[in-house]
Amino acid sequence: MDHGSDILLSLFIVFVAAQVGAEIAQRLKLPGVVGEIVAGCIVGPSLLGWIAPSEPLDVLAEIGVVLLLFAVGLETRLADMRRVGRSAFAVGVLGVIVPFALGSLWAHGSGFDWAKSLFVAAAFVATSAGITARVLQELNVLQREESRVILGAAVIDDILAMLLLGVVTALQSGAELRLGHLALVLVEAVGFVVVIGLVGARVMRRASNLIDAPINPLSPLTIVLALCLGLASAATQFGLAAIIGAFLAGMIASETRQRETIEHQTRPLLALLTPFFFVVTGSKVDLAQLASVDALLTLALITAIAIVSKLIGGFLGALPLGRRGALIVGVGMIPRGEVGVVVASLGLAAGVFPPRTYALIVAMSLLTSIVTPPLLALLFREKGRSTSL
Amino acid sequence: MDHGSDILLSLFIVFVAAQVGAEIAQRLKLPGVVGEIVAGCIVGPSLLGWIAPSEPLDVLAEIGVVLLLFAVGLETRLADMRRVGRSAFAVGVLGVIVPFALGSLWAHGSGFDWAKSLFVAAAFVATSAGITARVLQELNVLQREESRVILGAAVIDDILAMLLLGVVTALQSGAELRLGHLALVLVEAVGFVVVIGLVGARVMRRASNLIDAPINPLSPLTIVLALCLGLASAATQFGLAAIIGAFLAGMIASETRQRETIEHQTRPLLALLTPFFFVVTGSKVDLAQLASVDALLTLALITAIAIVSKLIGGFLGALPLGRRGALIVGVGMIPRGEVGVVVASLGLAAGVFPPRTYALIVAMSLLTSIVTPPLLALLFREKGRSTSL
Numbered sequence: 189m190d191h192g193s194d195i196l197l198s199l200f201i202v203f204v205a206a207q208v209g210a211e212i213a214q215r216l217k218l219p220g221v222v223g224e225i226v227a228g229c230i231v232g233p234s235l236l237g238w239i240a241p242s243e244p245l246d247v248l249a250e251i252g253v254v255l256l257l258f259a260v261g262l263e264t265r266l267a268d269m270r271r272v273g274r275s276a277f278a279v280g281v282l283g284v285i286v287p288f289a290l291g292s293l294w295a296h297g298s299g300f301d302w303a304k305s306l307f308v309a310a311a312f313v314a315t316s317a318g319i320t321a322r323v324l325q326e327l328n329v330l331q332r333e334e335s336r337v338i339l340g341a342a343v344i345d346d347i348l349a350m351l352l353l354g355v356v357t358a359l360q361s362g363a364e365l366r367l368g369h370l371a372l373v374l375v376e377a378v379g380f381v382v383v384i385g386l387v388g389a390r391v392m393r394r395a396s397n398l399i400d401a402p403i404n405p406l407s408p409l410t411i412v413l414a415l416c417l418g419l420a421s422a423a424t425q426f427g428l429a430a431i432i433g434a435f436l437a438g439m440i441a442s443e444t445r446q447r448e449t450i451e452h453q454t455r456p457l458l459a460l461l462t463p464f465f466f467v468v469t470g471s472k473v474d475l476a477q478l479a480s481v482d483a484l485l486t487l488a489l490i491t492a493i494a495i496v497s498k499l500i501g502g503f504l505g506a507l508p509l510g511r512r513g514a515l516i517v518g519v520g521m522i523p524r525g526e527v528g529v530v531v532a533s534l535g536l537a538a539g540v541f542p543p544r545t546y547a548l549i550v551a552m553s554l555l556t557s558i559v560t561p562p563l564l565a566l567l568f569r570e571k572g573r574s575t576s577l
Numbered sequence: 578m579d580h581g582s583d584i585l586l587s588l589f590i591v592f593v594a595a596q597v598g599a600e601i602a603q604r605l606k607l608p609g610v611v612g613e614i615v616a617g618c619i620v621g622p623s624l625l626g627w628i629a630p631s632e633p634l635d636v637l638a639e640i641g642v643v644l645l646l647f648a649v650g651l652e653t654r655l656a657d658m659r660r661v662g663r664s665a666f667a668v669g670v671l672g673v674i675v676p677f678a679l680g681s682l683w684a685h686g687s688g689f690d691w692a693k694s695l696f697v698a699a700a701f702v703a704t705s706a707g708i709t710a711r712v713l714q715e716l717n718v719l720q721r722e723e724s725r726v727i728l729g730a731a732v733i734d735d736i737l738a739m740l741l742l743g744v745v746t747a748l749q750s751g752a753e754l755r756l757g758h759l760a761l762v763l764v765e766a767v768g769f770v771v772v773i774g775l776v777g778a779r780v781m782r783r784a785s786n787l788i789d790a791p792i793n794p795l796s797p798l799t800i801v802l803a804l805c806l807g808l809a810s811a812a813t814q815f816g817l818a819a820i821i822g823a824f825l826a827g828m829i830a831s832e833t834r835q836r837e838t839i840e841h842q843t844r845p846l847l848a849l850l851t852p853f854f855f856v857v858t859g860s861k862v863d864l865a866q867l868a869s870v871d872a873l874l875t876l877a878l879i880t881a882i883a884i885v886s887k888l889i890g891g892f893l894g895a896l897p898l899g900r901r902g903a904l905i906v907g908v909g910m911i912p913r914g915e916v917g918v919v920v921a922s923l924g925l926a927a928g929v930f931p932p933r934t935y936a937l938i939v940a941m942s943l944l945t946s947i948v949t950p951p952l953l954a955l956l957f958r959e960k961g962r963s964t965s966l
Contacts, residue, residue, distance in 0.1 A: 195636055196643075196810035196819055204803050207793070214792045247584055247633035254585075403603040404596070406848040413849055414593050421585035430585055456842040457849055459795040460802055 198239045199248075205231045205238075206463030219561035221322045221466055225554070228470020235475065245468050250430065252458075252465035253318045257431040258416045259454045260321040260339065261438020262447065263330045266389045269340050269439070272333060275517075276340025279505030283341060283521050284348045286501035287312040290493050298486075300541070306356045307540045311532050311549045312494050314349035316525025316557065317342035318431060318465060323561045324520070327568050334513050337506055338520035343432055345521070347377045350427045353531065360540055373427060380426040381436065384419060388440035396445040408446040409453045415441060429527065469525060473554050477547030487548055491555045498522050498556075516567050523560045528553030587628045588637075594620045594627075595852030608950035610711045610855055614943065617859020624864065634857050639819065641847075641854035642707045646820040647805045648843045649710040650827020651836065652719045653728060655778045658828070661725045664906075668726055668894030669733025672910045675890035676701040677741065679882050687875075689930070695745045696929045700921050700938045701883050703738035705914025705946065706731035706820060707854060712950045713909070716957050723902050726895055727909035732821055734910070736766045739816045742920065749929055762816060769815040770825065773808060777829035785834035797835040798842045804830060818916065861918060862943050866936030876937055880944045887911050887945075905956050912949045917942030 205227040213223025231238040239245065269276075291309030292302075300308060317339065324335045351374055358366070399411040416437040423433025441450060478487055502518030509517065532549040535541050594616040602612025620627040628634065658665075680698030681691075689697060706728065713724045740763055747755070788800040805826040812822025830839060867876055891907030898906065921938040924930050 196639070196806060196813060199640070200803065200806040200810050203799075203806055207791070207799055207803060210793060211791050220793070242632075244633045244636035247636070250585070251588070402596070402600050404599060404609070404848075406844060409845055410592075410596055410848050414589065414596060417585060417589040417592055421589050424585060453845040453848075455795060456798055456845050459793075459799050459842075460846055 195242070195244055198242070198245060201231055201238050202228075202245065202464055202467045203460075206467050209467075210463075217565075219323045219326050219565050221319060221326065222558060222561045224463055224466035225470035225558055228467035229473050229475070230470075231467070232471025232473070234471075234473060239467075239471060241468075241471070245464065248461065248464040249468035250465075252461035252463065254416065254420045254430055254434040255454065255457050256318055256322060256325075256462045256465065257435040258420075258438040258441075259451070259458055260317075260325060260330065261435040261440075262442045262451050262454065263325075264336065264339060264435075264439050265442060266385060266439055268331075268336055269385075272336045272340055275337045275506055275508055277344055277505075279337055279341035279502050279517055279521065280344025280348060282505040283315065283345055283498055283501035284313050284352065286504075287494065287497035288352065290497040294490060294493055303356075303359045304540050306359060307535055308545065308549070310349070310353050310356050311528045311535070311553070312490075312497065312524070313345075313352060314524065314527035314531070315342050315345045315498070315521045316523050316527045316553075317346075317435070319523040319525050319557045319560060320520045320564065322462065322466075323564050327565060329568050332568075333509060334506070334516040334520065337509065337517050339435070341502070341505070341517070341521060343381060343435070346429050346432050346527075347374070347381070349527065350377060353534075354427075357534075357538075360538060376426050377428055380423065380428065381432070384433075384436045384440065388436065389443045392440045392443045399444065399446065406453065408444070408450055412437070412441040412444075412450055469529075469554065469557065472529060473551055474547050477544060478551055483544070483548065487551055487555070490548060491552045494524065494552050494556050495522055495559065512567070516564070519560060519563045519567060522563075523557040524553035525557045528556075584631070584633055587631070587634060590620055590627050591617075591634065591853055591856045592849075595856050598856075599852075606954075608712045608715050608954050610708060610715065611947060611950045613852055613855035614859035614947055617856035618862050618864070619859075620856070621860025621862070623860075623862060628856075628860060630857075630860070634853065637850065637853040638857035639854075641850035641852065643805065643809045643819055643823040644843065644846050645707055645711060645714075645851045645854065646824040647827040647830075648840070648847055649706075649714060649719065649728065650824040650829075651831045651840050651843065652714075653725065653824075653828050654831060655774060655828055657720075657725055658729055658774075661722060661729055664726045664895055664897055665729025666733055666894075668730035668891050668906055668910065669737060671894040672704065672730060672734055672887055672890035673702050673737040673741065675893075676883060676886035679886040683879060683882055692745075692748045693929050695748060696924055697934065697938070699738070699742050699745045700913070700917045700924070700942070701879075701886065702734075702741060703913065703916035703920070704731050704734045704887070704910045705912050705916045705942075706735075706824070708912040708914050708946045708949060709909045709953065711851065711855075712953050716954060718957050721957075722898060723895070723905040723909065726898065726906050728824070730891070730894070730906070730910060732770060732824070735818050735821050735916075736763070736770070738916065739766060742923075743816075746923075746927075749927060765815050766817055769812065769817065770821070773822075773825045773829065777825065778832045781829045781832045788833065788835065795842070797833070797839055801826070801830040801833075801839055858914060858918075858943065858946065862940055863936050866933060867940055872933070872937065876940055876944070879937060880941045883913065883941050883945050884911055884948065901956070905953070908949060908952045908956060911952075912946040913942040914946045917945075 206224045209223030209227030210220030214220050288309045291312030292305045295305035295308035324330050399408045416434050419433035419437040420430040424430050498521050499518040502521040503514045506514040506517035529550050532546050536546040595613045598612030598616030599609030603609050677698045680701030681694045684694035684697035713719050788797045808822035808826040809819040813819050887910050888907040891910040892903045895903040895906035918939050921935050925935040
């Protein structure tokens, strides 16, 4: 019983911290999500210690980001995604190559052997679409071409990052690279995305009557939520992030007649659950590990590398959108968020690098998540202004 | 990563099992909640073993039932509750005394000493308002006088059960009963309910403008959700069930001008989260422990005692409502649900009784939850018919 009351108290603290943080951030003309992440830093173990990391909180955070990407998918039409396919592909590929190259150069320069350097560099690679998606949603620009390129690139980016992680993990053990196996992994992941995206959309277009059939008055919603959880879970089976599956589920659900109802009913779910993702993300920064001038300088350096490398990759890939548009895409790809944290955890668990490198990578991942939202807001606001002139 | 995918798969299974179970039950003219509980039995460890008990599932179940009672509170006006206060009090008190008396007689008769018998009897006492509340909601009869008496009695019942648990726990250790301490516990619990109910309602009536103030477009909802989590957590601090706090939060939130918007926005939350409560509840029945004629006979006996004793207590307390109304109230008080499970867990952990008694009490608690919904549906349907004649 005491335990139950502890977890309810944590839920209350996380939820209220998120609301207060978002409110303050928005009054300061910053995206609400920045406030939520910072609130997480503050109530987390590093500072106030009001919440402790726990499995239930992680699961709620996961459900929150899954629902967020589902909602973003709901606002994304497959036809529009296809139109930006080429740019998204270029952004995804270049956005992996440049950070991986610069990341491994830094790691090797700071004393890791090449095999380990490549592992460290893998943490520089994967964009976390959650943060950017929320900012795009807050700014109400999900329908813009740049937003579509970012979301498409995030899917491609995730596939490449997964492959890369497979390669660098194999390199650590000195095991021979099994190219056949990697090819299979690639085919599976691409196959999952393509089959769900194309076949799923066609099925959903015809299923509009079917999802109204159950007695449950909220049945369109419950059926697509089941689809969302199912595809999120299936995506992880194919080695992809759960949010990729959720995004695809939202995208194909948006082909149904009931799209607007579903969109409307999803909003309260986001209001309750996404704050858990952002506050928990913020609470994972271990400020103590960074409490030295040396650590802070290194952090500044690797954060700069992470930002600049992704910016260059994204910018070059999106140049067909014009320079301002390419800049927006580049910035939108910056956040590493929880993906960097996952890679760092794997590296720590495998003994590839020491706790300090772990803390640095986690802090870098979160810093990229904190700087992106205000930059993105600024760029979209300026773009809006220059367009309206 | 594997772990994350496991939990997403569990969420998917629980959610889909609930939808399928509810749909089948409703097609058979049974309340949906019966289908969800049975679905839980089927996918749980006893039969298919597709889901395993885990802390995140328990937390989601807890959030689900907290939101459910919050929604029920939203449909309950304080003024209406006051009108049924006297009947609710009589139902609450008699609904504790009769099951406790009969329960301890059975336990003593089956070989426990008196101290242990009283502990076993405590598991017969507390009504779990969640199951009944959901059925009343499904039947759309929350505004009926019988429903209000049941909800009010559930609050009183919970306070008494908590006191009783304090007494019987003290008796086990042979410790002297500290009456002063118990009086303090009682005053705290009653004080919590009265202060929140009366002062809270007054504050909320004046706060209607305030909860629209934040920038967040969903702010009335987010503020009352914070209130709900906060009071649920606070209730556990006062020794009460979290759902009592959530119910009070809903009841005072219903005094605001934005009541209908909040009610409307709460529905998708219930659709996503309450299934977890019912499926997880069902999954906790350990069928293997009951796989003998002897065990089944004992189970039938204690379930009969649990049902009849609560029915008598509720019926006598609610007689002023007329015989049919009193019968509805008596039936509505039958489900022990998770409260019986909690008491049984405490007893098992404290070594008061063996695993078999534990399994019997858990199964009894769940059986009372499974038989109540169809009975309640039947009674309300008949009552509706006889009234309309």
